[in-house]
Amino acid sequence: MSYIAPRWLPGGHLQTIYPATFIRKPEVAFRRERWTAPDDDFVDVDFVDGLPGRPLVVLFHGLEGSSDSHYARALMAEIKRRGWHGAIPHFRGCSGEINLAPRFYHSGDSAELDWILRRLKQRQQDLGATHFYATGVSLGANALLRWLGESQHQAEIVDAACAVSAPLDLAGGGAALASGFNRLYTWVFLRTMRSKSLLKLAQFPGLFDREALLAARDLYAFDNVVTAPLHGYRDTDDYWQRASARHVLHDITVPTLVLNARNDPFLPAQHLPQTAAPAVLLDYPQHGGHVGFANGAAPGRLDWLPQRLLNFLEGKAGELATAAPPAMGIAQEAHHG
Numbered sequence: 001m002s003y004i005a006p007r008w009l010p011g012g013h014l015q016t017i018y019p020a021t022f023i024r025k026p027e028v029a030f031r032r033e034r035w036t037a038p039d040d041d042f043v044d045v046d047f048v049d050g051l052p053g054r055p056l057v058v059l060f061h062g063l064e065g066s067s068d069s070h071y072a073r074a075l076m077a078e079i080k081r082r083g084w085h086g087a088i089p090h091f092r093g094c095s096g097e098i099n100l101a102p103r104f105y106h107s108g109d110s111a112e113l114d115w116i117l118r119r120l121k122q123r124q125q126d127l128g129a130t131h132f133y134a135t136g137v138s139l140g141a142n143a144l145l146r147w148l149g150e151s152q153h154q155a156e157i158v159d160a161a162c163a164v165s166a167p168l169d170l171a172g173g174g175a176a177l178a179s180g181f182n183r184l185y186t187w188v189f190l191r192t193m194r195s196k197s198l199l200k201l202a203q204f205p206g207l208f209d210r211e212a213l214l215a216a217r218d219l220y221a222f223d224n225v226v227t228a229p230l231h232g233y234r235d236t237d238d239y240w241q242r243a244s245a246r247h248v249l250h251d252i253t254v255p256t257l258v259l260n261a262r263n264d265p266f267l268p269a270q271h272l273p274q275t276a277a278p279a280v281l282l283d284y285p286q287h288g289g290h291v292g293f294a295n296g297a298a299p300g301r302l303d304w305l306p307q308r309l310l311n312f313l314e315g316k317a318g319e320l321a322t323a324a325p326p327a328m329g330i331a332q333e334a335h336h337g
Contacts, residue, residue: 001308003261005287008298012263013181015289020070023300026077030067030088037101038115044095045116048076048086055131056085056124057313060113062138062165062291064192066094070302071137071164071291078306085129089116091140093196102204104196106231107139107170108243110147117147121157133313134161137291138266141166142245148256149248160255162309163245165264165291170240172271178218182265186218197226249276256280257312261288281312 009015030046037043046067050056057079061069067076067088079086091105091112105112117134124132136144141163148155167173177186197213208225216222223236233239249258258276262269262284269284276282295304 001311003285003288003293003295003304003308006294006296006298006300009294009300012261012265012287012289015261015263015287015292015294016185016265017289019289019292019294019300019302023070023294023302025068025070025073025302028067028073028076028080030076032095035116035119037112039101041092041099041101041103043092043116044090044097046088046090048080048084050079050085050129051083052128053130054082054084055133055313056087056120056127056129057133057135057310058087058089058117058120060134060136060140060144061088061091061094062140064094064189065137065140066090066096069137071305074302075135075306075309078303078310082310084310085124085127087120087123089120093200098196098199098203100203102200102207103230104200104227105139105143106227106239106243107142107167107245108146108239109143109231110150113143113147114151117157131159131313132157134158135164135309135313136162136166137164138167142168142170142243145245145252145256145258146243146248148254149245149251152251153253155252155254158254160257160313162257162259162312164259164305164309165266166245166258166260167267168244168246168249168258168260168273169267169271170244171237173267174219174223174236174240176268177266178220183218185265189219190216190222193222193226246271246273249273249280249282252277252280254279257283257309259283259285259308261290261292262286263288264290266290 033045035043072088076086092099093104145163212225220236228235228239272284293305294300
């Protein structure tokens with residue numbers, strides 16, 4: 001199921017911005033549960049309820065995303081159409097309410113994913129759901145890959161996984177977002193991240209340097225002031241190095257699709273890993289942008305990506321042994337639309 005970009009939507013920037021901004025998101029009726037985290041904070045999880053005996057799919061959203069993000073609504077609409085069960089846990093501070101603990105979330109947040117996934121595994125069993133699948137987008141994809149690689153065989157509580165547009169090399173992606181047109185994306189992220197950080201500072205005075213936060217103009221500076229120290233990293237360089245998913249791709253034992261467009265503005269193609277564990281299929285189409293993958297005639301649709309992910313989870317996972325050379329685990333597509 002190769003991605004072919006529409007002729008009317010050329011280039012990585014348009015393929016990133018247009019689907020997120022101009023294509024109508026499908027309506028999805030979520031049911032929200034509030035869970036108490038191990039540190040007594042809360043995590044809000046939005047559910048789509050399916051039919052008995054159908055799979056359960058969890059989606060970990062991207063930086064400053066939520067269940068309302070275009071990719072989340074598109075995926076959950078397709079899950080609902082199939083009668084499957086869906087769950088979107090919100091990272092701390094992303095569900096519309098500032099969280100209680102002196103922390104947010106980050107690209108290497110595998111411990112957070114671990115307790116959420118284990119609780120959802122119990123939910124799968126309670127529902128009698130046939131399979132349990134994990135998906136992640138952007139930051140959530142990187143965190144999912146970290147969990148898969150760090151947990152190795154312990155991650156086999158999930159039957160298969162998909163990671164979309166993961167910033168596999170955080171330093172390479174961070175440098176790309178700090179220059180040229182890409183600074184627009186950084187400005188969008190920092191606008192909400194700065195506001196949330198000021199609320200966190202009001203909760204916990206002195207938690208970090210307010211003036212340094214206000215002076216941050218890129219993700220490197222922001223992570224140096226907020227993300228790295230709040231989550232146990234020495235500084236941005238330490239965080240970006242230790243949290244990058246590229247280091248654990250050879251340790252993954254769960255059948256996993258890693259889908260990254262080569263024209264993704266957030267991670268230039270030269271930073272895409274070329275080898276992974278036999279269980280991992282690296283799929284690098286030429287086009288698609290960052291979590292874009294729009295399809296169809298103008299004004300376009302958002303259904304290619306959900307179908308690609310769910311079809312892989314449902315059927316392609318068992319075909320990995322014959323779909324890619326064991327030593328490489330890579331599928332490179334060079335299709336043009």
